[in-house]
Amino acid sequence: MKVVSKKITFKDSLVLQSGQSLPGFELMTETYGELNQEKTNAVLVCHAFSGSHHAAGIKEKEKPGWWDELIGDGKTIDTKNYFVVSINNIGGCHGSSGPTSISPESGQPFGATFPEISVSDWVETQKLLADHLGIKCWEMVAGGSLGGMQALQWAISYPKKINKAAIIAASSKISTQNIALNEVAREMIKKDENFHNGDYLAKGVSPSKGLKAARMLGHITYLSESNMSKRFGRKLQDPQTKMDADVNYEVENYLQYKGEQFAKTFDANSYILMTKAMDGFDPAKDFDHDLVECLKSTQTKLLIASFDSDWLFPKEYGLDMQMSAIKAGIDSSYIELDGDYGHDSFLFYSNQYSAALKNFLNSNE
Amino acid sequence: MNNKLQSIVIDWIPSQSKVVDFGCGDGALLKMLAESKSVTGYGVENDPNKINACIINRVPVIQQDIDAGIQNYRDMGFDVAIMASSIQCLRRPRDAMTNILKVANECVITLPNFGNWELRVGLLKGKMPSSAQLPAKWYETKNLHLCTIADFEELCREESFNIKKRVYLNSRGKSSWLANAFPNLFAAEAVYLIG
Numbered sequence: 236m237k238v239v240s241k242k243i244t245f246k247d248s249l250v251l252q253s254g255q256s257l258p259g260f261e262l263m264t265e266t267y268g269e270l271n272q273e274k275t276n277a278v279l280v281c282h283a284f285s286g287s288h289h290a291a292g293i294k295e296k297e298k299p300g301w302w303d304e305l306i307g308d309g310k311t312i313d314t315k316n317y318f319v320v321s322i323n324n325i326g327g328c329h330g331s332s333g334p335t336s337i338s339p340e341s342g343q344p345f346g347a348t349f350p351e352i353s354v355s356d357w358v359e360t361q362k363l364l365a366d367h368l369g370i371k372c373w374e375m376v377a378g379g380s381l382g383g384m385q386a387l388q389w390a391i392s393y394p395k396k397i398n399k400a401a402i403i404a405a406s407s408k409i410s411t412q413n414i415a416l417n418e419v420a421r422e423m424i425k426k427d428e429n430f431h432n433g434d435y436l437a438k439g440v441s442p443s444k445g446l447k448a449a450r451m452l453g454h455i456t457y458l459s460e461s462n463m464s465k466r467f468g469r470k471l472q473d474p475q476t477k478m479d480a481d482v483n484y485e486v487e488n489y490l491q492y493k494g495e496q497f498a499k500t501f502d503a504n505s506y507i508l509m510t511k512a513m514d515g516f517d518p519a520k521d522f523d524h525d526l527v528e529c530l531k532s533t534q535t536k537l538l539i540a541s542f543d544s545d546w547l548f549p550k551e552y553g554l555d556m557q558m559s560a561i562k563a564g565i566d567s568s569y570i571e572l573d574g575d576y577g578h579d580s581f582l583f584y585s586n587q588y589s590a591a592l593k594n595f596l597n598s599n600e
Numbered sequence: 601m602n603n604k605l606q607s608i609v610i611d612w613i614p615s616q617s618k619v620v621d622f623g624c625g626d627g628a629l630l631k632m633l634a635e636s637k638s639v640t641g642y643g644v645e646n647d648p649n650k651i652n653a654c655i656i657n658r659v660p661v662i663q664q665d666i667d668a669g670i671q672n673y674r675d676m677g678f679d680v681a682i683m684a685s686s687i688q689c690l691r692r693p694r695d696a697m698t699n700i701l702k703v704a705n706e707c708v709i710t711l712p713n714f715g716n717w718e719l720r721v722g723l724l725k726g727k728m729p730s731s732a733q734l735p736a737k738w739y740e741t742k743n744l745h746l747c748t749i750a751d752f753e754e755l756c757r758e759e760s761f762n763i764k765k766r767v768y769l770n771s772r773g774k775s776s777w778l779a780n781a782f783p784n785l786f787a788a789e790a791v792y793l794i795g
Binding site: 561562564567569587590 | 658
């Protein structure tokens with residue numbers, strides 16, 4: 236599999252949905268496979284909340300990409316046939332313009348001054364990338380969770396520039412409970428003594444305790460109750476490998492470890508921006524809150540997939556989207572998948588999941 | 601579904617109508633309806649393998665257990681609902697019939713006739729009968745509520761389900777005078793347009 240990592244600079248200023256603008260921006264990209272001559276075999280994969288452009292393959296010292304189980308030669312999204320494009324979304328912290336980038340105006344990191352970002356803004360940047368690559372129409376845009384929201388937004392914003400959208404473990408708007416959980420996470424970050432209203436970079440510190448706690452909470456929501464029980468049960472942590480003297484159970488230690496690792500690599504302002512983008516996503520808002528009207532004009536084929544153990548994006552939300560698609564009379568399918576991992580199930584291969592996605596991608600007139 | 605049955609169903613369904621097929625299997629009927637009558641069709645199925653076949657056939661499909669209720673299909677603007685050879689697999693066929701008529705103006709129902717003489721002979725021999733329409737062994741069958749044509753039409757009368765059209769087919773999938781004269785004995789399959 237041919238893998239190319241590249242940072243691409245866009246010099247024109249970008250007007251955001253909020254009305255604010257960015258004076259140009261950078262996109263960190265990674266591509267897998269090769270674009271055919273007609274440029275018709277391109278697939279865009281959109282990352283979830285804390286993901287990055289690194290979607291597949293194994294780089295030195297780095298973990299496999301977040302969708303490595305599904306992207307590669309001979310895999311579900313077969314890179315022998317398709318050219319897969321993955322980017323780090325703006326506002327993130329893995330190489331694209333975001334709060335840790337240097338603001339050309341102040342010469343300092345943007346920090347808290349990085350403008351508010353929406354899912355539509357991400358789609359705009361991805362569209363500019365498609366133009367840059369000469370891709371007139373994506374064969375498929377796919378993603379899970381927040382990535383699925385981007386796939387849906389693509390179908391709504393640019394229905395002629397995308398043949399298929401795979402909207403996985405996602406919804407057309409998140410639940411009240413999900414907004415509430417995001418707010419608790421943000422509160423944890425903001426109340427860290429090192430947060431300084433988001434200007435921690437200028438002060439040379441990091442609100443890592445808050446970020447760690449936020450991730451620990453988030454992590455619980457990505458897993459299912461049964462998965463946690465199966466994996467950890469009530470097993471006690473080996474005293475030799477305790478992250479913290481107060482830790483009793485394995486699950487505590489696991490969350491401590493995951494939280495700490497996350498806090499080392501993720502930016503607190505990005506966390507706030509990304510969760511705000513997720514909370515605000517509601518494409519039907521511009522259509523008098525009617526998703527049916529919102530979907531009517533799309534010619535994109537949809538595949539909506541939910542996982543039965545996902546309580547963060549419950550399957551009812553997937554089915555609701557499907558019913559709106561039916562009422563709108565558009566080509567859309569809905570599948571309910573078995574997944575052991577709760578919300579995170581979308582990251583992992585399973586026969587049924589893979590077959591559905593593969594057949595959807597490969598089904599052509 | 602045999603060719604004759606398929607052509608009857610396709611004939612009954614108006615061009616460019618919006619159709620839902622409950623228990624759509626591999627989506628073959630909806631695919632033909634889309635191709636021959638420009639129908640906007642959706643299949644409802646609960647078997648993952650059949651769902652995959654629908655995706656391969658490019659037929660929009662929804663994974664859902666019909667027994668758990670189809671209320672969410674109301675007000676979706678369906679002209680016709682189809683339930684082909686699946687009514688007898690449901691836990692509550694009568695409720696399903698009532699609900700399906702709330703989903704669409706008209707519905708097409710096809711069912712195997714358990715009163716067919718070949719099956720009666722089979723039963724006379726003291727064994728659970730099988731036929732081309734009912735090939736599965738008793739321990740493998742998905743059929744929970746098999747009925748005869750007489751049973752089904754009695755239910756329609758009792759529940760005031762208005763049968764607009766009906767066709768009886770013999771065990772070779774053909775219309776015959778015998779199957780029309782004595783459907784409960786000589787028809788192997790019946791297809792109804794109810795609305």
